Amino acid sequence: AQTVTQSQPEMSVQEAETVTLSCTYDTSESDYYLFWYKQPPSRQMILVIRQEAYKQQNATENRFSVNFQKAAKSFSLKISDSQLGDAAMYFCAYRPGANSKLTFGKGITLSVRP
Amino acid sequence: GAGVSQSPSNKVTEKGKDVELRCDPISGHTALYWYRQSLGQGLEFLIYFQGNSAPDKSGLPSDRFSAERTGGSVSTLTIQRTQQEDSAVYLCASSSQGAWGEAFFGQGTRLTVV
Numbered sequence: 001a002q003t004v005t006q007s008q009p010e011m012s013v014q015e016a017e018t019v020t021l022s023c024t025y026d027t028s029e030s031d032y033y034l035f036w037y038k039q040p041p042s043r044q045m046i047l048v049i050r051q052e053a054y055k056q057q058n059a060t061e062n063r064f065s066v067n068f069q070k071a072a073k074s075f076s077l078k079i080s081d082s083q084l085g086d087a088a089m090y091f092c093a094y095r096p097g098a099n100s101k102l103t104f105g106k107g108i109t110l111s112v113r114p
Numbered sequence: 115g116a117g118v119s120q121s122p123s124n125k126v127t128e129k130g131k132d133v134e135l136r137c138d139p140i141s142g143h144t145a146l147y148w149y150r151q152s153l154g155q156g157l158e159f160l161i162y163f164q165g166n167s168a169p170d171k172s173g174l175p176s177d178r179f180s181a182e183r184t185g186g187s188v189s190t191l192t193i194q195r196t197q198q199e200d201s202a203v204y205l206c207a208s209s210s211q212g213a214w215g216e217a218f219f220g221q222g223t224r225l226t227v228v
Binding site: 045 | 157211215221
């Protein structure tokens with residue numbers, strides 16, 4: 001069974017600082033897809049960034065980047081220059097194949113201090 | 115439509131009643147997911163439809179829960195004989211076929227069983 005673990009329920013960061021959110025997963029697949037989603041108080045889930053397992057280069061989207069460690073099955077999200085609008089719940093997600101089920105971790109609540 | 119549409123946005127029902135929650139996915143999306151999110155918690159997978167394949171129902175918590183997807187488009191999640199523990203936000207998502215099929219989420223239906 002594939003599982004996604006986000007062990008930190010909450011984190012806090014000072015505005016303009018950098019924060020890293022952790023995620024680990026368990027799989028026997030060699031190729032798969034990993035995602036980070038953001039859920040602000042509005043409840044609307046938004047894709048932040050994604051990574052394909054066979055691509056060794058870490059994905060980057062503006063202030064968001066990932067540290068993908070395939071051997072360690074780790075997929076952490078780094079948010080640089082944190083902004084008040086980054087405050088939300090963040091979910092790590094895993095998909096084993098192109099047309100497969102998307103499995104989420106329990107999420108982490110990020111607060112940003114002004 | 116422009117996005118995934120769920121209705122109703124809020125539903126209050128009496129314990130023991132049946133409820134139907136509707137999801138209109140993005141046109142052309144072959145995959146459709148239902149998730150349940152209790153207050154401040156993670157996303158619990160319920161069911162996954164992919165094209166004409168048999169749905170993955172492995173997340174349905176009991177036989178009171180069922181879902182169907184008609185014509186490969188609209189989906190209805192039905193909860194029979196609702197219980198108070200069924201109170202949650204029910205989220206629907208759809209994605210296109212293929213490796214990078216990003217899952218787009220609706221705003222969810224907040225179900226309250228009184």
